[in-house]
Structure formats: C-alpha cells, structure tokens
Amino acid sequence: MNGGVDTLQNMEVENIDYDKVTGMQVNYYLSCKTKLWLYSHSVSFEHTSDLVKLGRLLHQEYFNSQRKDVFYNGVAFDVIKPNKQIIEVKRGTRVRECDIYQTLYYLYYLEKHGVKGFTAVLTYPRARKKLVLTLGDKERKHLDEIVNGIREIISNPYPPPPKKKKFCKGCAYYDFCFG
Template sequence: MNINATLINYYHVCYRKLWLHANGITMEHTSDIVSEGKLIGEETYPQRAEKNQELEILYELPSQDGEGAGVRLSAKIDFFDARTGIVHETKKSAAKEKAHVAQVKFYLYLLRKNGVKATYGMIDYPKIRQTERVDLPEDEMTELEEWIKAVAEIIQLENCPPTLAISKCKSCSYFDFCWVGEE
C-alpha cells in the first residue's frame, strides 16, 4: 500500500476524497481549481528552481505481521533547500488550512525517517501574500504515525465513506462525482 502526501492532506479534508483518490478514482485532471493551483506553483517563484531542488522521497514501513510488504510512504516536495533543510510548499488557497500544515509535516517526517536534515517547512500563500512556518517537534512524530495508520484503515474500507455537508464541497474537484443529481 502506498500512502503519499496528497492522502495525508485529504485525511484532514475529507475521508471520502481520500478513499476515492487512493482507490484510483481521481478527479483532479478535470478541475480548473487544481489547474490554477499548479500554475500558481509553477509561475509564482521561478527563481527557486535555480537554487533549490524538487525532491521525491520514499520510506518503507515494516509489515505489521512480519510478512509481505509493509506500507510505502512517498512524497514529491516542490522545493527543498538541502543546505538549510527547509521544505517549501506553495498553496493557491486564500485560506490557511490544517491540511496544508499536515502535508508539510508529512514531508518533514519522511525526510527525517530517511536521515535527511529537515529543519522546518514554509507554506507560501501568494494570493494573500503570507507565509506560514511549519515545525515538527519530536513529540509530534507519533501523531503523524497515527495519521498514517488512520489513512491506511480508510483506504482499506470496503465501501466509500459518506459525503460531507454540501457546503464544504463546493470547491472540491470531486464535487460533481459526489453530488451529481443531489442538489
């Protein structure tokens, strides 16, 4: 089973979205909101590509029963300054969200598990011209492991979790999928 940073983000947003994405039903390619986010990420800080590197990182958790494959954790970090150990994430949102912080904490967790210096993270919100620093103290590592365990349990559910209140779903790329014929 693969658990990536997107699933950690979705865990803090909507279990249904998490389950659908993890089970191969992806809607991001049809979303103008997602396309706008990618464009902002690519165009807002072009100078970063010159001095920082994109980083793909993996970590294998051991199998719970000692047999077979364990859980594979993965992330693709937009910008990582290896010299300072700072992770940079850009979000198109005009609102700071717990899910954004959780995603950056997951990046820091993976880097540390791989023995890479990971000092802290910075989330850039270009629309509101703000940044947010994200730290991962040692005492929060257990909380991250609980998130990973919970994500694995949701992925393995036989049935898709229920929808949230429609008011929370309006800007979601899965909106049409979840709410077709329901309005």
C-alpha cells in the same frame, strides 16, 4: 450512497502500496475522508477542475527556476535547494490544519528515513502568508495517528459516505459525490 459512488462496486481496486503515504493523502485525511479514498484508489477528476488548474499555475509561478522536485522513496515534494527548505504552496487564503500537516508530513517522512536538517515552509501567495513549520513531539504523535488512519481508510473496499462541507462546491469530485 449515491449513484457515482455506487459505480465503484464495479471497478477493480488497484494494488496500493500502503507503505507510501503521501502528503496529499495527509491533507485529504484531515479535510475529507471520501476524497482520500477516491484519490488513493486513482478515481481522478482533478484535471477537470478550474480551481485545481489555478493551483497548478500558482505553484509553477511561485517556484520558477529555483525549484527542485524531490522524489524520495515514493513520496514527492518540492525543495528550494540552497536553503534545504521544503515548500508547500497553497492557492487558498486561509491557513488550514490539513495544509499544515501535509507540509509537516514531509519533515516527518524524511526524519523516519534518517534525513534531518530541513525546514518546512507553508505559503499562501494570494494572501501573502508564509509559515515556517517545525516538527515537535505533539505533531509527530498526531502524524503517527494520521498515517494509521489513512491506511485503515484506504484498505476498505468502498469510500466513506460523502458528507457535504463548505468547500465541496470547489471539489473535483462534487458531481461524483452529489450529482
């Protein structure tokens, strides 16, 4: 393991509420487990990444005034009010499994708390793609496994070793993992 990750040995691990798994954690579980651990332990360099800033701008532009932030029992997501639609906006152009499951997780989470009647929409404005997602038994089962996997990973005192992927260059943790 490299120097960046080694410095974590000297950091105090914050108290984590393991019951409140977020959509972003679901995304990171499927895209990079090292990132999941770092993000969950509040090791954050996200604000320094231009790609992250671009994502935020896109997000703000897309929602404009129709957006309503919902913070339900510790998990935050965006809802377009009149349609009861949960919206997830992505800056990429390729539909990815991690984005699909992040979006589905909001439906799953609400369902677990007895809240029904919402639909989930995953949108990639730059690619003009929009997917309407529904939760079936297969997705529910997969999300059960994902939530358990997330809890297991973040309960470890150290992150899983970084593995280089195509998208690492655009990741805010790049220097941390490979610098």
